[in-house]
Amino acid sequence: MTANATDEATADGLPGRGDPAERLLRTLGELWSQALSRDxxxxxxHFLDLGGDSITSVVLSGRAQQAGIPLTPRLIFDHPTLRELAAALHARTADGSGTESGGDASSSSDARHVLAAAHQHGATGVRSLLLRLARPPATDLVEAALDAVMARHDVLRLSLTGSGPQGHRAPVAHHRLSGPTPAARTAEHRGAVQALRARIDARHGPLLAAAHMDRDDGEGAGGAAATLVLAVHEAAADARSHRLLLDELASTCEQLAHGEPVLLPEPTVPFTRWAELAQRWADGPEAAGELGHWLGVPDGTRLWPSATTKTPETGVRHTLSAELTAAQTAALLRDLPVVDGSELLDVLVAAVAHTVARHAGTPTVVLDLDADGRDLVSPDLDFSRTIGPFTATFPLAVELVGTCTAGDRVAAVRTARAEVPGTGAGYAALRRLSSDEEVRRGLTARAGAQIRVGLPPEDGCAAGPLVHISAEVVGDRLRVELVHALPLSGPSPEQLLRETVTELERAAQAPACSSGPSPGAFPLSGLGQDQLAALLSDLTHDPEESRP
Incomplete structure (x- = not known):
């Protein structure tokens, strides 16, 4: 950028040298010169007259984000000259709307604290994600796509010790699989993924890395034209975030490959803002009101007393699965919600709890369930498209005394869940983020459950519960999966899965709850089961019998 251009901008009314607007203009000029190779x-x-295109706009946005400027490809095309762009960015910064790059230093510190707490409490592994692409991309296109996505999500630019959300880019490697046989290429692919995972460094960054792979014959692993493998630290992103990350990368790569501007849904509130509010929540009155409940939850039920609570980070994890028939699946998905408001998770938890209770010899079973913390801090802020480690677990104590049928047990689970404060996400926030050491110590001291029920676990060797049981509908059938790493006996994982599925089949045959609706169906009433039963009995009393 020339001095004449700078002087012209000043003469035309932009503030003079040293002013924030002038510094922004000069910084943008340097970035444009570098990206466009024009000086x-x-x-x-005009940006397009200078040779700019979609890929260049993404590269520019990524570099600007690293410099702390909330630039996006859309802004470049909406304001295609340096003068217009600087003025637009200055106006956005002045009115506080330029929030896409994350929060201030305090917010970044809170975010690193959240990441460190997640890391300390078991989020120490690296996840591998696979994106199949329709055509082999150039390395610069992959880099541009990653820059665009990272520019939208501040957590991906953080580290446990980093100075802020502008600290890191995602390294990209390219591997051409040239082995003479499918087995050889598979071995190459596996080695490349291991090397990619090794690049992730939670303490110093990066938290995200990528490798795109193709074959000499033009096909990538799995028969696609190319595959993009991502390695992401689990302290930075949960399962829902992984899906969002893959969706945005796929759309960005496709748009860049066609030479189109990158247009993605507007980003929601940054993770740094959520972390700031979560820290405040953990020390506030709402959290204090939940503390009594969490301190009163018994230790997790242990089916394998000699085993540790958590699996190691390394080692092969084994997955067992079984399916219900289409008719049984339809009964669980359709009939149960109509009869007594039950959700599929309630049915799964009830089946697991009943199986565990039989083997543990106890009427009260304590399992871990998944909770999404996105709504923890404020119902008015939208984090639906924000990447971060929002998913955490909380303990659920299910009382099975007097439950004779599958319906009874579902009602017991609903009652237990109705007693949980909020979504359950407050447990992890208190346990990890409370400034009161006694609170953290009290919650950390309780023994965690050996069995977790919830979202399907992803590939990888991250630490987790001894057994993770999940269910999802595939086609018209309910598939139940059990994942374990350590050898277990008494009961074996196979037996645990088989008995859980048998219980689900019973629930499908007789979905109605014999004891009627549970208090969970009336969460605001404060009624116990006996009180609710009395009221329902009164409602079903024939009014004709009261006539003289």
Missing amino acids: PVGVDE
């Missing part, structure tokens, strides 16, 4: 760049020259 000088005039403040009124």
Whole structure:
């Protein structure tokens, strides 16, 4: 950028040298010169006339984000000259709307605290994600796509010791699988993924890395034209975030490959803002009101007393699965919600709890369930498209005394869940983020459950519960999966899965709850089961019998 261009901008009314607007203009000029290989760049020259295109706009946005400027490809095309772009960015910063790059230093500190707490409490592994692409991308296209996505999600640019959300880019590697046989290429692919995972460094960054792979014959692993493998630290992103990350990368790669501007849904509130509010919540009155409940939950039920609570980070994890028939699946998905408001998770938890209770010889079973913390801090803020480690677990104590049928047990689970404060996400927030050491110590001291029920676990060797049981509908059938790493006996994982599925089949045959609706169906009433039963009995009393 030339001095003449700068002087022209000043003469035309932009603030003088040293002013924030002038510094922004000069910084943008330097970035444009580097990305477009043009020096000088005039403040009124059009981006497209300078040779700019979609990929260049993404590269520019990524570099600007690293410099702390909330630039996006859309802004570049909406304001295609340096003068217009600087003025637009200055206006956004002045009115506080330029929030896409994350929060201030305090917010970044809170975010690193959240990541460190997640890391300390078991989120120490690295997840591998696979994106199949329709055509082999150039390395610069992959880099541009990653820059665009990372520019939208501040957590991906953080580290446990980093100075802020502008600290890191995602390294990209390219591997051409040239082995002469499918087995050889598979071995190459596996080695490349291991090397990719090794690049992730929670303490110093990066938290995200990528490798795109193709074959000499033009096909990538799995028969696609190319595959993009991502390695992401689990302290930075939960399962829902992984799906969002893959969706945005796929859309960005496709748009860049066609030479189109990158247009993605507007980003929601940054993770740094959520972390700031979560820290405040953990020390506030709402959290204090939940503390009594969490301190009163018994230790997790232990089916394998000699085994540790958590699996190691390394080692092969084994997955067992079984399916219900289409008719049984339809009964669970359709009939149960109509009869007594039950959700599929309630049915799964009830089946697991009943199986565990039989083997543990106890009427009260304590399992771990998944909770999504996105709604913890404020119902008015939208984090639906925000990447971060929002999923955490909480303990659920299910009392099975007097439950004779599958329906009874579902009602017991609903009652237990109705007693949980909020979504259950407050447990992890208190346990990890409370400034009161006694609170953290009290919650950390309780023994965690050996069995977790919830979202399907993803590939990888991250630490987790001894047994993770999940269910999802695939086609018209309910598939139940059990994942374990350590050898277990008495009961074996196979037996645990088989008995859980048998219980689900019973629930499908007789979905109605013999004891009627549970208090969970009336969460605001404060009624116990006996009180609710009395009221329902009164409602079903024939009014004709009261006539004289």
